[in-house]
Amino acid sequence: xxxxxxxxxxxxxxxxxxxxxxxxxxxxxxxxxxxxxxxxxxxxxxxxxxxxxxxxxxxxxxxxxxxxxxxxxxxxxxxxxxxxxxxxxxxxxxxxxxxxxxxxxxxxxx
Amino acid sequence: xxxxxxxxxxxxxxxxxxxxxxxxxxxxxxxxxxxxxxxxxxxxxxxxxxxxxxxxxxxxxxxxxxxxxxxxxxxxxxxxxxxxxxxxxxxxxxxxxxxxxxxxxxxxxxxxxxxx
Numbered sequence: 001x002x003x004x005x006x007x008x009x010x011x012x013x014x015x016x017x018x019x020x021x022x023x024x025x026x027x028x029x030x031x032x033x034x035x036x037x038x039x040x041x042x043x044x045x046x047x048x049x050x051x052x053x054x055x056x057x058x059x060x061x062x063x064x065x066x067x068x069x070x071x072x073x074x075x076x077x078x079x080x081x082x083x084x085x086x087x088x089x090x091x092x093x094x095x096x097x098x099x100x101x102x103x104x105x106x107x108x109x110x
Numbered sequence: 111x112x113x114x115x116x117x118x119x120x121x122x123x124x125x126x127x128x129x130x131x132x133x134x135x136x137x138x139x140x141x142x143x144x145x146x147x148x149x150x151x152x153x154x155x156x157x158x159x160x161x162x163x164x165x166x167x168x169x170x171x172x173x174x175x176x177x178x179x180x181x182x183x184x185x186x187x188x189x190x191x192x193x194x195x196x197x198x199x200x201x202x203x204x205x206x207x208x209x210x211x212x213x214x215x216x217x218x219x220x221x222x223x224x225x226x
Contacts, residue, residue: 034215041222042219042220043116043203043217043218043219043220044154044203044217044220046215046217089153089154091154093215096142096144096159096207096215097144097156097159098144098146098154098156098205098215099156100146100153100154100155101153102152102153103153
């Protein structure tokens with residue numbers, strides 16, 4: 001059974017810092033790995049999707065990597081801003097069924 | 111713009127009543143949709159897979175008689191919470207894969223259910 005774990009559970013940083021969020025999964029048989037952002041009381045915003053054959057994806061200040069062999073993915077956020085404050089979720093896609101991690105609650109202080 | 115529409119966005123109901131939540135794919139057909147539930151301060155957990163024209167597949171621990179899923183058309187899946195109780199209060203969200211390309215799963219904006 002796939003299990004997805006995110007570390008840390010919460011993170012508070014000053015504005016401008018670069019940061020890394022970690023995601024690990026137990027079953028490497030995934031179609032892709034996705035990162036989402038969730039604001040309080042809101043739905044999900046898709047950030048990045050890394051296909052199982054890819055190693056990384058980039059979008060603006062965000063870069064996500066995937067190492068299937070070790071069951072790990074990281075989300076790198078460069079030059080963090082207060083607007084980045086949210087919960088970040090990673091999810092392993094097993095044929096459309098997403099198994100989510102518990103999330104990392106990020107707070108970026110001005 | 112949104113490609114998956116979920117309605118209502120929030121609902122308050124009394125204990126014992128039933129609530130129906132709709133999930134629509136707006137510009138594509140979805141033979142499969144997924145329903146998730148998120149309790150406060152927790153992550154999303156898959157409840158069931160909705161299959162057009164056939165029975166839904168429920169995850170372990172999800173009561174199929176309590177959470178009725180109907181996927182009667184290629185663009186609409188409904189989740190009905192029957193005889194709702196306060197412990198059913200949660201955030202329910204659906205998703206649909208856009209299978210014509212490798213785009214990410216599209217999620218609805220979710221439904222906040224509060225049972226009093």
